[in-house]
Amino acid sequence: MNILETKFAGLTLKNPIIMSSCGRTAKAANNKAIEDAGAGAIVLKSLFEENITRETEHLNQSTDHSESADYMHGYIRSHAMSEYLQLIKDTKRLCSIPVIASINCHSAGEWAQFARMAEDAGADALELNIMSIATSKDYVNGSFEQMHLDIVRSIRNMVKFPLIVKLGQNISNPVWLVDQLKSVGANAVVLFNRPYQPDVDIDNMQFTVGQVFSSENGLAEPLRWTAIVSAAVHGMDIAISGGVHDGAGVVKALLAGASAVEVSSAIYKNGNEWFRHTLNELEQWQEKHQYKAIAEYKGKMNASGTENPDFWLRTQFLKYFATRE
Numbered sequence: 304m305n306i307l308e309t310k311f312a313g314l315t316l317k318n319p320i321i322m323s324s325c326g327r328t329a330k331a332a333n334n335k336a337i338e339d340a341g342a343g344a345i346v347l348k349s350l351f352e353e354n355i356t357r358e359t360e361h362l363n364q365s366t367d368h369s370e371s372a373d374y375m376h377g378y379i380r381s382h383a384m385s386e387y388l389q390l391i392k393d394t395k396r397l398c399s400i401p402v403i404a405s406i407n408c409h410s411a412g413e414w415a416q417f418a419r420m421a422e423d424a425g426a427d428a429l430e431l432n433i434m435s436i437a438t439s440k441d442y443v444n445g446s447f448e449q450m451h452l453d454i455v456r457s458i459r460n461m462v463k464f465p466l467i468v469k470l471g472q473n474i475s476n477p478v479w480l481v482d483q484l485k486s487v488g489a490n491a492v493v494l495f496n497r498p499y500q501p502d503v504d505i506d507n508m509q510f511t512v513g514q515v516f517s518s519e520n521g522l523a524e525p526l527r528w529t530a531i532v533s534a535a536v537h538g539m540d541i542a543i544s545g546g547v548h549d550g551a552g553v554v555k556a557l558l559a560g561a562s563a564v565e566v567s568s569a570i571y572k573n574g575n576e577w578f579r580h581t582l583n584e585l586e587q588w589q590e591k592h593q594y595k596a597i598a599e600y601k602g603k604m605n606a607s608g609t610e611n612p613d614f615w616l617r618t619q620f621l622k623y624f625a626t627r628e
């Protein structure tokens with residue numbers, strides 16, 4: 304029996320390490336190399352609503368002929384979508400591990416139709432990358448969370464395959480939202496997506512990009528929320544994304560209640576060899592602690608029980624500073 308097998312969003316994975324959506328998963332040949340390196344599943348690079356909208360907005364500005372703009376609008380959309388469907392088909396042809404399509408969307412609209420096409424193209428599941436920030440002064444309280452529910456509800460009506468929702472960290476109460484997502488038909492959540500990091504070059508007064516890749520420090524918040532959500536909402540799988548850089552990070556995620564981890568930065572930094580090395584670390588830890596299956600220890604340190612909730616709910620450093628003046 305494979306001691307690293309896990310279930311995530313209704314899929315059986317040979318191990319819990321998923322290659323998360325990023326530039327590395329935008330080509331079928333790369334995805335085959337990722338499978339050969341040991342990944343348990345692959346999330347394809349997201350198809351971005353923003354990119355399609357921007358390209359078509361640019362067209363609308365640069366032409367007076369609304370009819371031709373409409374035509375090009377449709378063309379760009381269908382071209383981007385058909386390229387993406389081809390990526391799904393090519394990756395499925397080369398890989399035997401689960402292949403998860405990913406779309407970045409801020410509204411349901413025609414994405415529901417596209418989700419159906421992704422399912423028909425052979426994707427094993429769909430990850431909805433909904434992360435964005437709410438900034439309007441006219442904001443209606445709760446509408447950001449409602450947008451997540453509307454998107455899932457409309458896509459669920461069109462497809463049967465598993466739906467995974469990748470959340471940003473800017474949700475005021477992830478427990479409530481995950482519970483609601485479950486009720487509208489999502490099968491799993493990813494905690495959390497990593498936002499683009501804006502920075503400023505103070506010598507040249509220019510906008511720059513901050514750290515693209517995470518470090519181990521990024522694991523603390525996904526770990527906290529996985530521990531809290533997994534204790535409160537049952538029947539909803541969780542994958543941790545953010546700050547998993549070694550076997551210990553994977554073990555922590557599983558102990559907190561995750562079923563899997565989705566990793567990008569560690570692969571960018573270390574190459575595909577990282578999978579084998581990290582899987583060995585995970586296996587050695589299980590053997591040392593005499594666990595024969597992930598299910599035996601998954602969630603063992605989450606926020607259920609009597610003592611654990613206090614630990615995971617702590618937000619202030621009061622005690623720490625009281626002893627370190």
Ligand SMILES: Cc1cc2nc3c(=O)[nH]c(=O)nc-3n(C[C@H](O)[C@H](O)[C@H](O)COP(=O)(O)O)c2cc1C
Binds near residue numbers: 348349432
């Ligand atoms: C270069 C780069 C590109 C990414 N592109 C996407 C993307 O297209 N869609 C998405 O959902 N997440 C994307 N992500 C986020 C990752 O999938 C992942 O959730 C995040 O980086 C946190 O995991 P990590 O700490 O292992 O990097 C990207 C991350 C990086 C570093």
